[in-house]
Amino acid sequence: MKFFLPLLLFITVVMSAFAQTTTVVKGIITDKQTGQPLVGASVKLKGAAFTAVATTGLDGSFVFKQVPAGDYAIHLKDMGHAELTETIQCKADVANNYNFSLEGKDRSLQTLTVKGKGDKTSDRAVRKTVQNADMVLNAVSAQAIEVSPDITIANVMQRVSGVSLERSNNGDGQYAIIRGMDKRYQYTLINGVKIPSPDNKNRFVPLDIFPADLIDRLEVYKALTPNMEGDAIGGATNMVMKDAPNRFVLQANAAIGQAQTLFNQDFTRFDRSGSTSSSPRISNGKDYTATGRDFTNNPLHLTTGKAPLSSVFGISAGGRSKNGKLGAIAGISYQNSYRYNETLFLETEIDKRTNKPMFTSAKSRQYSIRQQRTGLHGKVDYRFNDDQQVSLYAAYMNLGQDQFRFSSDTSLELGRVGPGTGRIGNTYRSERMVQQITNFTLQGDHKLASRLRVNWSAVYSKATSNTPDRTSLNLSTGVTPQPDKQLKQEPSFLDALNGVTHEWARNEDEDKTGYLNFVYTPTILGIPATFTAGGMYRDKQRNSVYDQYKLRPDSATQHFKNNIDEHPLTVFNGAGSADNALNYHFTEKTGAYYGQVKFQIGRLQTLAGVRVEHTNSSWLSNVSEKIAGKSGTLKYTDVLPSIHFKYMPDSKRNIRLSYYEAISRPGFYEVIPFDGGDPDADYTEKGNPYLKRATSNNFDLRYEFFPKALDQVLAGVFYKRIKDPIETALIQDNRTIYLMSGNFGTANNYGFELDVTKFIRQFGIRANYTFTKSTISSDKVQAYREDDGNVTQKTVSQHRPLQGQSQHIANVSLLYKDTKSALDAQLAMVYTGERIDKVSPFLDSDIWQKGFVQLDFSAQKRIWKNLYAYTKIGNLLNTPYELFIKSKNGDDVAGVPHQEPGKNIFIRKNSYGQTYLLGLRFKL
DSSP states (O other): OTTHHHHHHHHHHHHHHHHHHEEEEEEEEEETTTOOBOTTOEEEEEOSSOEEEEEOOTTSEEEEEEEESEEEEEEEEOTTBOOEEEEEEEOTTSOEEEEEEEOBSOGGGHHHHHHHHOOOSSHHHHHHHHHHOSSOEEEEEHHHHHTSSOOBHHHHHTTSTTEEEEEOTTSSEEEEEETTBOGGGEEEEETTEEOOOOOSSOSOOOGGGSBGGGEEEEEEESSOOTTSOSOOSSEEEEEEEOOOOSSOEEEEEEEEEEEGGGSSSOEEEEOOTTOOSSOHHHHHOTTOOOOGGGOOSGGGOEEEEOOOOEEEEEEEEEEEOTTSOEEEEEEEEEEEEEEEEEEEEEEEEEETTTTEEEEEEEEEEEEEEEEEEEEEEEEEEEEEETTEEEEEEEEEEEEEEEEEEEEEEEEOOTTSSSTTOSOEEEEEEEEEEEEEEEEEEEEEEEEEETTEEEEEEEEEEEEEEEEEEEEEEEEEEOOOOOTTOOOOOOOOTTOEEEEEEEEEEEEEEEEEEEEEEEEEOOEETTEEEEEEEEEEEEEEEEEEEEEEEEEEESSTTOBOOSOGGGSOEEESOTTOSTTSTTOEEEEEEEEEEEEEEEEEETTEEEEEEEEEEEEEEEEEEOSOTTSTTSEEEEEEEEEEEEEEEEEEEETTEEEEEEEEEEEEOOOTGGGSOOEEOOTTSSSEEEOOTTOOOEEEEEEEEEEEEOOSSSOEEEEEEEEEEEESOEEEEEEEETTEEEEEEEEOSEEEEEEEEEEEEEEETTEEEEEEEEEEEEEEEEEEEEEEEOTTSOEEEEEEEEEEOOTTOOSEEEEEEEEEEETTTTEEEEEEEEEEOOEEEEBOSBTTOOEEEOOEEEEEEEEEEEEETTEEEEEEEEOTTOOOEEEEEEEEOOSOOTTSTTOOTTSEEEEEEEEOOOEEEEEEEEEO
16 A cells, blocks of 8 residues: 555656646648538648647548647648648647648649539539529438448438338338428439339339439429429429549449348248230230130249348449540449338228227238349430530339238128137239339530520430239138137138139330420620520320239139149139229320529529420220210410529528429329229229319528538428319228329418538538428318217318328438548438328328338448448338327227227238348449
8 A cells, every 4th residue: 555655646647747748739621722621631740759640530620639749740631632731839738729721733624623523422512512503402412322221212312301201012112202292292303304103003203113323413302493394392303323424433332131020031932934924805805705724823833931132233334535525334233132021901991970990801911022123324425525515315224023912801890709700811912013214315415606505305214014913812711719819810721712813914104205495694784694495395105004804713612722723713704804994095295385594693693484384184094985084185284483592691601582383293093083993902992083283382491501511501491382282082982982082172381491411520410300280171071969869970171281291300310431441330310200191081080100210220341442341221120110090999999909998099010120231342
């Protein structure tokens, strides 16, 4: 102890003395011309007895700790800038903060470099795109996508403020909802050109068909200018594809992965050989009567085992000729994934005496899904000179899906002994679906005079969806209550064979489009102005073909022998389903012209103009001649003015005020009158030939602040007034519940958006929050008890949100980026609040999606020169998709899964599990 106390005193004194003679040296390095911080610059501090090296962080800052007081030489070095060495004096009792600016190596070439390179892939370039845009815009860079957890455009969309997703059966994002406006209220662009949809019913494009590694940046337009097509009340998504770089670039990546649900679960495959691409009616003519020889049982030959690993592969290469005139780029992306998912869906109907939902059936479904996503694209451009340029772009996107589904449906109808004692129907279904989008765009930009330019585009696009020979084996059996009251009933030798169905569905949507724009740039009263005028014409031809054949056993009470080949079957409807509403031809010819002017007076930029669109559509369906509306036409003209103000107080701030009018056209299939429609839909479908387009008035006010190259603050409010909004609602006719699209009066949609990005050295945070409030009135049916005790129904008006609109949406991404070691890591959280999934015709009976939180992780690290290792982990919290009705359960819910007395009525749950991906990336 006598030795320890003096030693402790000595250490304390030494440390105190050292602390008094050391200091912290920090600073920021910027570009002398632009004032932007330089990321990854080398900083060397050298003194007589102390030397240290640091690298600037994402905000251009550096820091040295425990630096002895004294004189030092600080040496600064950054690629593309002249080196700088200065002498500084570090004192222990003052703040040692220094700001340095580096000169570009060749100032005379700076303008040419910016114009020639035009790096659209970086976060910095995207910030400039948002800042310089004429309208309200959000964007995501290829650089951000590369290090994010996302591999499809759909999943990237969920990182954008104000955007939520609808998910597919495998849990991936599929459709975007912008500012609470359903997927029908927007359109999708490739390089600014609208593309058609492979969906066999609607206009909206499934975004999961696009691999994320083929784009330079993703843009989300939230306000429209007159030179943009006017059918986007919610907004528009533009994929700016990779372009020819100024130097040769080669990028490649390869990865393997697995879904967590397949770790201890077998995967079911089926045999696609022998299935024909077209139905017997299409192959042999409308008068052909199919026989058993036209069908194969191969899709019902199932094998079960471990699923292979998922895989991802991509490569792209491009550059320019020595003289810079010829540029070319080509890329391919391939993703092959395997998933196993489970779903429980409870079907309900409304008791007209009590206005309360009643359970009618429980549908338990298990999916084995293989997806193959392929993207090909290429571009060639030639610059004759600064005044004459032409380019040709081509893209091909393919999403193939093999899906096996086992469905066990248990009747919960009234009159049964109890839940789980009704008849069970078991269905084994094998389906191959292929969606494709092809686009060819030929463009030119020409200078006609000193202040007059013209640009044009000739576009051919085609989208197809093909489901050849979807085959279902249908069984049924009577059951007795199980001891544990569970609904699951495994197939047994008592299963009765109901039959086999074969379905063919094919849709083609073909666009031929021409664009022509004139740009005139005079100076009027000393004020430079830009006048733009032009037009567009599109010829759209859509064909949809559907056939379903039912094959039944020879005996009405034939018990299934666990092998369909042992059962002789007879074709029940040899003519197919020629009169199904999914057999239709739709033609739409759209002509548009516009004029706009842009000018700036002082710090205020104004863009104003008007767009006129003429729509002439017609259809011919195969529904019965007895149904009015078998054929029909729709013609209308829309005048769509817009005005956009951008006030720029300084070089880092914008204040935007925008107004525009827009429309939303009905889906093709929705206006065809029918009763039945798609037999695979959750509810019986019904057409509405009286469906009208929706129109809207849209306002935006946004404040933008860009303090540094990678930092931003975007805060704004928006308001939309929608006349005749289109929503898909449930209607009930006697005991049949229909799903039908209709117009619902006038809706109001308003909200607030906040989008913040902040970096401090290696750490960063991206966060956005959107509050959206919408109101719409619907006529609802309510049970009403008369004074005499009789129960009747009356119609009441109920206020509710728009279908698909969440009041609260939030994103938070925690980022780490070390430029010295080339390490990137990201933990990304998405919150989506509850929203209406289906609109009910009955009071307080809408079906809602439960709010949820999804958490994803990704990381990337350079391991050798141009080689990087990366990982992406999706859905860390195993977040499910859940539906419910905001109506309290009674006490009699025994045997019905996920129900609790006094709680909301559970309707559906889809479980997805986590996904894991590990790969390598090469960048030259």
